[in-house]
Amino acid sequence: MAASFHNSEQPVQGRPHTQAAFEVENLNPIPESNSGGRSNRFMEDGVSLTWDDLWVTVAGGRSILRGLTGYARPGELLAIMGPSGCGKSTLLDTLAGRLGPNTRQAGAILINGRKQALAYGTSAYVTQDDALITTLTVKEAVYYSAQLQLPDTMAKSEKKERAEMTIREMGLQDAMDTRIGGWGAKGLSGGQKRRVSICIEILTRPKLLFLDEPTSGLDSAASYYVMSRITSLNQNGRTVIASIHQPSFEVFQLFTNLYLLSAGKSVYFGPVSAANEFFASNGFPCPSLQNPSDHFLKTINKDFDKDIELGYANGIPTEEVIDILVKSYKSSDVYQMVQQDIAQICKQGGGAILEKNKRQAKFFSQCHVLTRRSFINMSRDLGYYWMRLCIYIALAVVLGTVFSRIGMDDGSIQARGSLIMFVASFLTFMSIGGFPSFVEEMKIFERERLNGHYGVTAFVIGNTLSALPFLAMVALIPGAITYFLPGLHSGYQHFCFFVAILFACMMLVESLMMIVASLVPNFLMGIIVGAGIQGLMILVGGFFRLPTDLPKPVLKYPLYHIAFHKYAYQGLFKNEFEGMTFPNVQGGIGGSAPTITGEEILNQIWHLEMGYSKWVDLAVLFAMVVFYRLLFLVIVKTTEKMKPVVAKLRSATHKERVQVMVNPSATPL
Numbered sequence: 001m002a003a004s005f006h007n008s009e010q011p012v013q014g015r016p017h018t019q020a021a022f023e024v025e026n027l028n029p030i031p032e033s034n035s036g037g038r039s040n041r042f043m044e045d046g047v048s049l050t051w052d053d054l055w056v057t058v059a060g061g062r063s064i065l066r067g068l069t070g071y072a073r074p075g076e077l078l079a080i081m082g083p084s085g086c087g088k089s090t091l092l093d094t095l096a097g098r099l100g101p102n103t104r105q106a107g108a109i110l111i112n113g114r115k116q117a118l119a120y121g122t123s124a125y126v127t128q129d130d131a132l133i134t135t136l137t138v139k140e141a142v143y144y145s146a147q148l149q150l151p152d153t154m155a156k157s158e159k160k161e162r163a164e165m166t167i168r169e170m171g172l173q174d175a176m177d178t179r180i181g182g183w184g185a186k187g188l189s190g191g192q193k194r195r196v197s198i199c200i201e202i203l204t205r206p207k208l209l210f211l212d213e214p215t216s217g218l219d220s221a222a223s224y225y226v227m228s229r230i231t232s233l234n235q236n237g238r239t240v241i242a243s244i245h246q247p248s249f250e251v252f253q254l255f256t257n258l259y260l261l262s263a264g265k266s267v268y269f270g271p272v273s274a275a276n277e278f279f280a281s282n283g284f285p286c287p288s289l290q291n292p293s294d295h296f297l298k299t300i301n302k303d304f305d306k307d308i309e310l311g312y313a314n315g316i317p318t319e320e321v322i323d324i325l326v327k328s329y330k331s332s333d334v335y336q337m338v339q340q341d342i343a344q345i346c347k348q349g350g351g352a353i354l355e356k357n358k359r360q361a362k363f364f365s366q367c368h369v370l371t372r373r374s375f376i377n378m379s380r381d382l383g384y385y386w387m388r389l390c391i392y393i394a395l396a397v398v399l400g401t402v403f404s405r406i407g408m409d410d411g412s413i414q415a416r417g418s419l420i421m422f423v424a425s426f427l428t429f430m431s432i433g434g435f436p437s438f439v440e441e442m443k444i445f446e447r448e449r450l451n452g453h454y455g456v457t458a459f460v461i462g463n464t465l466s467a468l469p470f471l472a473m474v475a476l477i478p479g480a481i482t483y484f485l486p487g488l489h490s491g492y493q494h495f496c497f498f499v500a501i502l503f504a505c506m507m508l509v510e511s512l513m514m515i516v517a518s519l520v521p522n523f524l525m526g527i528i529v530g531a532g533i534q535g536l537m538i539l540v541g542g543f544f545r546l547p548t549d550l551p552k553p554v555l556k557y558p559l560y561h562i563a564f565h566k567y568a569y570q571g572l573f574k575n576e577f578e579g580m581t582f583p584n585v586q587g588g589i590g591g592s593a594p595t596i597t598g599e600e601i602l603n604q605i606w607h608l609e610m611g612y613s614k615w616v617d618l619a620v621l622f623a624m625v626v627f628y629r630l631l632f633l634v635i636v637k638t639t640e641k642m643k644p645v646v647a648k649l650r651s652a653t654h655k656e657r658v659q660v661m662v663n664p665s666a667t668p669l
């Protein structure tokens, strides 16, 4: 594209957006010299992304992106630059189909000339925050990811080689065996974590790659090497869009096109080589010996006008400078050529659909890898199970001491009931302690899911299987102490049942917290909501108030029957009292018998439902575990399916409003 900055006569403000914008006739084909040497094969196999008149508005009506137009072609690296808060990440999120729920968008984003929702494996996106498994080493993190993303037909050794090669390319060879580290233990530096995130996303050499500040935290040499590695990717026909702060002169030269934004508006979109001329032609030439990117950013950054001096450029307030540049750009030939290029791209793209990465590990391999990875994480993360195990053991010892020598007198009936209630309620309640670690795992799942590394079902299976040994351990050891110290119902079978109920309840609490995690925005709210739900279930479980005394609406029907505590209490009570006989010192229930049987206690004191055995209660608990996990699956899948539909509906109404905003005289489409 030959850049020219003579203003054309054609007005651009208020141009109503239509598909026709892409169907401009009599367009010049993109000459080879302007296409950066891209071959036609690139254009056919690669991904061309175009966007026109793109608006993004947040709740309250504030526009973050205002009528942006641009494109990214195969074999090119588009750099998005602008002052902090100008909308770079929002633009990337919009293009990648990952806008948040409180935002609305209008305008057309086309892939190879056709409308297509991007997400879940059609593109790779390295977001600003690094969601990584902190307990893994660099090598493990990248290798596990390679096993998930690369096809089963590829040999393990090849995957390992690919992982190690990518690590080396990102200059992380010396940190291969260093754990990534997080809030608990320091591991990699911020810049190294950034590079691990990039490694993971470039393993499959994606056709379309978004990078949000890939060089943040890196020194200038590392930035150069990382960016040149990324550039070498797009020499193979990949399309790369990256937002970037402070590129050095060398890094700046690597970009094909530059997109300069200010307060959500286009200041410049075009070849990097022509940006200098654009600024100079508007009266803001880059001083000699200054990095052009620094000059551009200084010229359009208005955040510090009041504090430092009145503007940067010749004393003109920056607001005015930006205005001049925005207007000049919109009426320049270069803008018209961008429009023509977009139309040309759409024509050449031929409407080829961007497919998901299908060449990845099969479902069972994914389950296997995810189980192993999650198991390693759980075993290394002290907060996941080990802390809980310690606290449980301490509590079990105290419980055993408080209820020691529980005996067989009539007082032991109440004591046994209280002990069982504490175990089934509070010990299981404390499973909530692993929630923060699970939320971290969910963040990684969300990133990997959006980038299409694996599916929700594989994640649920991996998480469930990897947790089983830990939950068994946490149920067995403290369970044994709690059972044998006071001397509960003797017999191997009774002990096993006790541990099985404890195990099922802990799994249930974890499953419940998974559902909560999928519905609430952060872990603090998750803990509050999860604790609230469990508190309610404990209250209506049938111990604090007998089932017959519970108010019928809501609390008994349905809460009492859906609270898992009901089945845990009933199973444990039956396990404890059935087959036992206690002295009946109070003269007996309904008589003067010298003893009272366990069955009578269950029936007449605790008002238990005796029509079915304790094994049914255990089976109900396990069925609930399956149901809760399936519910989590359904919620995540439904959210995934509904998101694009809701976004489409919202943007449809928003489009009309934007058209009225841009061109008040236009009739909404």
Ligand SMILES: Nc1ncnc2c1ncn2[C@@H]1O[C@H](COP(=O)(O)OP(=O)(O)OP(=O)(O)O)[C@@H](O)[C@H]1O
Binding pocket: 058, 059, 064, 082, 083, 084, 085, 086, 087, 088, 089, 090, 091, 100, 102, 103
């Ligand atoms: N979901 C949202 N709700 C409300 N405001 C938002 C939302 N997303 C972005 N913004 C606002 O939009 C503006 C642009 O944000 P964005 O993160 O895109 O900027 P940026 O250019 O990437 O900044 P930085 O370079 O500092 O990362 C900011 O003022 C931000 O507060």
